[in-house]
Amino acid sequence: MLTCKDASHLISESQERPLGFWERWGLKMHLWMCVSCRRFERQMTLMRQALRMLGKRAEVDADSSGFPPEARERIRKALAERGGHED
Amino acid sequence: MNINVLDSPDAWLDEHGAALYKYALLHTRDEHKAEEAVQETLLAALQARDRFSGGASARTWLIGILKHKIMDMFRHDARVVQLEDPDDLEDLDVDTHPHATDAMFASDGHWQNRLSDWGNPEELLERGQFMAILQRCLDVLPPRLARLFMLREVMEENSETICQELAITPTNLWTMLYRARLGLRQCLDRNWVGHAVTAARR
Numbered sequence: 001m002l003t004c005k006d007a008s009h010l011i012s013e014s015q016e017r018p019l020g021f022w023e024r025w026g027l028k029m030h031l032w033m034c035v036s037c038r039r040f041e042r043q044m045t046l047m048r049q050a051l052r053m054l055g056k057r058a059e060v061d062a063d064s065s066g067f068p069p070e071a072r073e074r075i076r077k078a079l080a081e082r083g084g085h086e087d
Numbered sequence: 088m089n090i091n092v093l094d095s096p097d098a099w100l101d102e103h104g105a106a107l108y109k110y111a112l113l114h115t116r117d118e119h120k121a122e123e124a125v126q127e128t129l130l131a132a133l134q135a136r137d138r139f140s141g142g143a144s145a146r147t148w149l150i151g152i153l154k155h156k157i158m159d160m161f162r163h164d165a166r167v168v169q170l171e172d173p174d175d176l177e178d179l180d181v182d183t184h185p186h187a188t189d190a191m192f193a194s195d196g197h198w199q200n201r202l203s204d205w206g207n208p209e210e211l212l213e214r215g216q217f218m219a220i221l222q223r224c225l226d227v228l229p230p231r232l233a234r235l236f237m238l239r240e241v242m243e244e245n246s247e248t249i250c251q252e253l254a255i256t257p258t259n260l261w262t263m264l265y266r267a268r269l270g271l272r273q274c275l276d277r278n279w280v281g282h283a284v285t286a287a288r289r
């Protein structure tokens with residue numbers, strides 16, 4: 001019989017690899033009886049969704065407030081110096 | 088040579104610099120490293136400009152280069168740490184290092200406390216506050232654990248690539264991801280759910 005600790009490991013690993021037949025079976029049995037682990041499973045799914053959203057948002061976000069002007073100028077200079085002369 | 092102004096490095100810097108910097112900072116958590124990554128990305132983009140098909144979005148193309156640059160930095164850091172200070176790897180030594188996650192379970196392997204219900208996931212994701220707390224909770228994870236976790240979950244790099252690039256075993260990676268997930272869950276539970284319940288009672 002799986003403990004909650006075992007079940008939580010399997011839930012986490014199911015995001016990394018396909019679980020084996022008996023692992024899936026054991027987990028299913030455990031989840032059927034255990035409200036905490038059912039919540040844990042939903043929370044892990046939610047966290048993954050939220051983290052991916054965080055990455056996507058960072059990719060499209062054009063808000064320039066977080067980009068220090070000095071850093072921008074240093075980069076501009078480096079581009080002019082090192083990238084100016086093309087082979 | 089026919090240079091489209093919109094595809095010049097200066098225009099890239101103006102148009103995409105802030106987004107690249109934000110993305111780099113999210114992963115490196117270090118202003119100098121973020122700046123370096125952005126600079127390296129734009130220099131690489133400049134050199135590879137001919138290969139950029141104007142059809143694809145320049146942002147997507149630049150973010151793709153940036154991801155490689157960030158991974159290069161992490162790979163380099165991982166080597167340096169291994170060479171210089173083996174003790175520094177201690178928090179990655181999963182087999183010998185007891186961890187806070189153990190405290191979440193009773194000795195019989197059951198949860199110490201019943202887990203709370205987080206409610207409707209879609210609703211949670213729509214609230215800006217949840218994302219803000221998520222960001223804060225990521226910031227307090229141990230640095231190397233956070234780095235791996237971010238690579239996997241935010242950059243969506245696959246497990247095999249991370250193991251290869253950072254020279255760790257899959258089992259080791261899985262254990263670290265498990266720890267990061269438990270730590271993050273606990274932080275969210277305390278700061279978000281606690282907050283939500285208090286707000287609902289008012």
